[in-house]
Amino acid sequence: MSTGFFGDIAKIKYEGPESTNPLAFRHYNPDDVVLGKRMEDHLRFAVAYWHTFVWPGGDPFGGQTFERPWFKDSMEAAKLKADVAFEFFQLLGVPYYCFHDADVRPEGRNFAENTSNLNAIVDYFAGKQGETGVKLLWGTANLFSNRRFMAGAATNPDPDVFAFAAATVKTCIDATQRLDGENYVLWGGREGYETLLNTDLKRELDQLGRFLNLVVEYKHRIGFKGTILIEPKPQEPTKHQYDYDVATVYGFLKRYGLENEVKVNIEQGHAILAGHSFEHELALANALGIFGSIDMNRNDYQSGWDTDQFPNNVPEMALAYYHVLAGGGFKTGGTNFDAKLRRQSIDPEDLLIGHIGGMDCCARGLKAAAKMIEDKALSAPLEARYAGWNVPEAKKMLDGGFSLEEIEAWVLKSDVNPQPKSGRQELLENVVNRYV
Amino acid sequence: MSTGFFGDIAKIKYEGPESTNPLAFRHYNPDDVVLGKRMEDHLRFAVAYWHTFVWPGGDPFGGQTFERPWFKDSMEAAKLKADVAFEFFQLLGVPYYCFHDADVRPEGRNFAENTSNLNAIVDYFAGKQGETGVKLLWGTANLFSNRRFMAGAATNPDPDVFAFAAATVKTCIDATQRLDGENYVLWGGREGYETLLNTDLKRELDQLGRFLNLVVEYKHRIGFKGTILIEPKPQEPTKHQYDYDVATVYGFLKRYGLENEVKVNIEQGHAILAGHSFEHELALANALGIFGSIDMNRNDYQSGWDTDQFPNNVPEMALAYYHVLAGGGFKTGGTNFDAKLRRQSIDPEDLLIGHIGGMDCCARGLKAAAKMIEDKALSAPLEARYAGWNVPEAKKMLDGGFSLEEIEAWVLKSDVNPQPKSGRQELLENVVNRYV
Amino acid sequence: MSTGFFGDIAKIKYEGPESTNPLAFRHYNPDDVVLGKRMEDHLRFAVAYWHTFVWPGGDPFGGQTFERPWFKDSMEAAKLKADVAFEFFQLLGVPYYCFHDADVRPEGRNFAENTSNLNAIVDYFAGKQGETGVKLLWGTANLFSNRRFMAGAATNPDPDVFAFAAATVKTCIDATQRLDGENYVLWGGREGYETLLNTDLKRELDQLGRFLNLVVEYKHRIGFKGTILIEPKPQEPTKHQYDYDVATVYGFLKRYGLENEVKVNIEQGHAILAGHSFEHELALANALGIFGSIDMNRNDYQSGWDTDQFPNNVPEMALAYYHVLAGGGFKTGGTNFDAKLRRQSIDPEDLLIGHIGGMDCCARGLKAAAKMIEDKALSAPLEARYAGWNVPEAKKMLDGGFSLEEIEAWVLKSDVNPQPKSGRQELLENVVNRYV
Amino acid sequence: MSTGFFGDIAKIKYEGPESTNPLAFRHYNPDDVVLGKRMEDHLRFAVAYWHTFVWPGGDPFGGQTFERPWFKDSMEAAKLKADVAFEFFQLLGVPYYCFHDADVRPEGRNFAENTSNLNAIVDYFAGKQGETGVKLLWGTANLFSNRRFMAGAATNPDPDVFAFAAATVKTCIDATQRLDGENYVLWGGREGYETLLNTDLKRELDQLGRFLNLVVEYKHRIGFKGTILIEPKPQEPTKHQYDYDVATVYGFLKRYGLENEVKVNIEQGHAILAGHSFEHELALANALGIFGSIDMNRNDYQSGWDTDQFPNNVPEMALAYYHVLAGGGFKTGGTNFDAKLRRQSIDPEDLLIGHIGGMDCCARGLKAAAKMIEDKALSAPLEARYAGWNVPEAKKMLDGGFSLEEIEAWVLKSDVNPQPKSGRQELLENVVNRYV
Ligand SMILES: [Co+2]
Ligand SMILES: [Co+2]
Ligand SMILES: [Co+2]
Ligand SMILES: [Co+2]
Ligand SMILES: [Co+2]
């Protein structure tokens, strides 16, 4: 029985590019086949519980703008929220959702109460999943909103907070396993510092390394099959966050022996905040072998903070999916919208419209990326550009067959005097514009 | 015999804080003892050959503003430049200098001619060092200015460029060893990309990893005792530089097995461009065990590019030296001014004035930092903040004695319910302001 | 009778530079005379009611961290808050405070109730001011937190919001006049846009121009003697705010005929967000004749949002006060701390410590600035640099005595061929460092 | 007779969207009719002489990468350059070009020689224009590259530089008039400061105001029919440029009485550097009545400096042309590519490919914008959003019919209590994505 929250809006359908219906897909058609796979199975869309059902519309200078009947801290409200959420997933036709513990359960007075509240809701979710077929892409623990975490969770100067956080993560992995979640995510929103003046950087990194090892050991012990993911972000809310970007996370994983255990969930907005492009972070994660999943929400280039907007620039998104596909596509990962409506978009239907726009843009981006891959539009010129490395002397330089002295001798003997060749950036940009 | 370039300016002397003589030190007194060591031996100042004697004052919108009699590409001009440079080092009383090959020798027609030109000048420098007692802090190769490097040196798609670069680095390490240089620096100004569309990230990282291993192997083979240093920078001239920041370099070193062989030369301006503070990069390098040396030149927070200005904000510099001292001070490293005059500062005496100001600020910063260390002004509160970790259960969490389940059991049993404690940031900022 | 909130802390005293007491001034001594005026009369410190007594410590990723007994929305709580506030002003020894309507009164159900609540509190404040001698630097209306203002106040697409806002400003000017406030401030936190797609820029600017004219007309009608101030900020919470920076506000005032009626309240953090330095905004406001007052709180250069931190970098603050003094010092304006504690600084004494640090730094900055003015340290070189403009031909170029053709004729006849002169930036930076 | 520089490349033709020929247009078809006007007459493309024919490919860390036979400072070289340039304009089929004096003539020893060199080349251009039908969109003077301008042109502390600059601008306006140029542009690349320490802001603004009045007076005296345009840029090469952005230029024009005489040439990259979007600057110039022309070259959001790249993001460009069309389209202005190839794009054909890509994207953007206008896709919702202002009471608030007191009375009487309405940002973003 419907909650009535979305009025008489029916399941969103694919109506094709010519449709002007704001409540229809124009490009996302789950059953369309792209590179031999259904579009739905490529994109693996997920809705984020927090932004879509929990965020009240506040910002640093203003309070709540959204009015939702479930905005109370009780078990009844939590269930109403769940009812609306699963209605939403079905209206939209997304296969997955994601949540933090604090999004779904009432806040308890202590750890024990938090846990029993969580478990009660997890039971409720399990029923909903069974009824609807909607699945859990990933679970996670909110270790940043409650004031106990204000100075960090794993990296807190107070070991009690570390313990509380560790125990909480255990309950959230348990919940994720119970709900057949395909990944478990850690975003360290408070694992960083506000000022170095009160921070022992080395000690806090070691705490974080130990924490993550505890998680990985536990995962194996209980036989959780999902992927452990870290979501990098450079700053905000902290001045500096330890999981700054993909390169930083990689170094951290190597330092603590976890580079084969943990992968990354990359968010466009966080890439931008760290001074990178989204495709840089994706390409680097592929190169380092740690690509896992994406949060497909953009930042505003003009704003210096994380705006978590629905994506809308297809040319940029095509390049992002190009790297996803070039790395072999998602395994356990997917396309999560860690996106919130603008706080002025206060109508229930705005929730649907935001997601529809994002999904349609993803579909366009995916199709363009797939076509570039089929045509070898970028890979053929790339191969040609590095072709010189296929000659024996070049290979010897790379595989250790040549010492520095031997290279010098070769340069002298052959009077190696390389001439620059055009990088053809504008040509390649024009090629991409044939697809988007 | 003097070149006359600096007119009748005599050796810069320490005149004390009350002096208003623009050509005197007010704070830098080499023989002052700080924390049991001479100030000169703490700071280990070096002048950068390139900015001070080679840069013509151009910027992207304008050409040369400086007029120097040695601005010609001949061996005579190179020797005149060397004469003025060593006069300058002596006037200023700095113990060290640093150079790239391209700063000091005329450009040859090929590798062989570059090498013979370099060697001729190195002989000349050796004589100058002997006469003056000025020493070489570090040597380096310019693998970014010549058009052959426009698409990278070690990371070039053309293996001939890799070979040319490798051979060039060999000659520069040879020169550095010959001149008793205490470090050898690699700054990968073109080791990055302008567009991912034409870049194979993984391949280029592997090329760079091999290149650096070649260098380290060679160093050991010839018995070079200096430290190999990488200087991180996130971008500029490239859109993305592989040695983005300290964390990125650490991950790269771990990936290619070099974390015990290579350290970092950290520049304030590059820290800023990467979205960090200078002290962050210093503290992180200490934490990761890869701190080597510093380029003590600032960026303008308002400009989005590397302005390489002389440092002038003492409170910031005190925090930088605090981390240098907290890590044990410089070993082979030192304080290099990779700083250029503003292009309107066209008089010869401006060269002295820029360096005097920078050195005086360093001296003030060092003294403030040393006093904070003596007083345990920051270290005592820091120790107190993390003191909770000294109890046995906390230790067990860190040393692997507790599993996630055991931590949960402890939280449940003891109803661990941590209460936040003040981070006291404003108090600590006020404490620092007692010293600067 | 004390509320007891600050325990047994006594009035903060000046103890001199050697004091290590965190609850004492080391530099701020109200009766010290600087340039012939008492330091208190120069600096005219004010405490901001909102950050100090109302802000709960939340950020976009976490909730309340501060626990204050007055955090309830009732008239009793409002009075307790006022009691603590005036205790705080006296402990600190500040002569002024500032407030928004929403900081001080309970939220009513409509405009009428808001107004009667405000008036009740204003009566209470009037009593407090009488007892303590503390004065009101400025009053202002909060037209950005309530959801009714989410799309702007004066610039709202809904004229009812314009009306509500206008009526509210009237009540706040009335309150300010009643309390002998010396200025009235307008900060247009929602006067801007989130997206141009739904915004009629021209219409909204006209609405804002009319709104400001209504305010100015009313001020004159009621004989309010204070200064009307606009506080520029480029963005946040909006993507774009119409009062972007000093230059933008000036153009706006000229467009709507208000350049002689309205001045600016300049905040360091907002200057930084707009891509300027604080001293730029101050110097420009002086040049344009619209300087009014300052919010002396800094941003973190590393963060892309408004951090509203207590100022702590004395060299920067000295340059800020240099421009304040160079423009003749404050008239009705003053030094407001629109500064909030870091959210981890949860102890009552942190409130005092933050302000003490800020005030001490201001005192040091003021003294350094005053000495530079006395010594003509910067003004004498400046005058010399432009001295060439005192010759008759140069004057004719500026006063309209020469046409373009006549200037060309002069250049040809005299073969004017100007040679560059050193800008001496490093020298001047060294000069400043003699004072800070 | 051809110079042979472009080999056997023939005139670029329109081949339609399916073409994969890199040397063909896929979207730009000059004779296509859009909103009742030929596409060529809408877009009014111009090639920038400086970047396309003069820039050597250098950057702050590397020298020349391009090798062009005309890279010598002689009259013969200047003519060869002109020959190649006009060949290029014809190959590409652009109706316009733009130039600075210093791009086209050899540098003379003084003003007189500069002028005679310029005039000789202008004669040559006049012949070329006659032969080819290519026209001059705008002329301008380079008052920033020569070292004499290092401290500014109009704002130089040395009045001789002001005079030299003024005389130079006169010769450039003369040249522009002689060549039937449709606009004259002033970009004040050095009209700003590196440090406030040596800058008298007020005096320099007055100098700049007088300079611009001299120009406007001269224009009228000689009957030049073109538009005088200022090109705003916030910084780079200077730390601060006085023509920061559109709002700043407007305030400046108002201050010096020029708001009806001078318009703006807006560059996407400069908008970005100033913290705005391109469409913001366009919409604001429309609102203020000073829109003139555009430089359609983008910056890289990731780089903190002006990259002057060819535009390639069609959705962004569609919004830009939407504002151009919404303001009535270009009058004397046009679409100039102030764009340079990446320095690795060293082949002659890269010059064509860069422009072809840019022109094709402009064509797509224009068509999308035109369709949005025809469909009232954005304007109809906009009108509806502000419709409340059409009621009499609302109008009275805006036209001065209501005082603040009267508005308050109305709010009280009617208990005005506005409820927020959805801003529908996501809906509108989805609407735009139907067109791009
Ligand atoms: Co985010
Ligand atoms: Co995310
Ligand atoms: Co640098
Ligand atoms: Co450096
Ligand atoms: Co602020």
Ligand SMILES: [Co+2]
């Ligand atoms: Co403020």
Ligand SMILES: [Co+2]
């Ligand atoms: Co530009």
Ligand SMILES: [Co+2]
């Ligand atoms: Co331009």
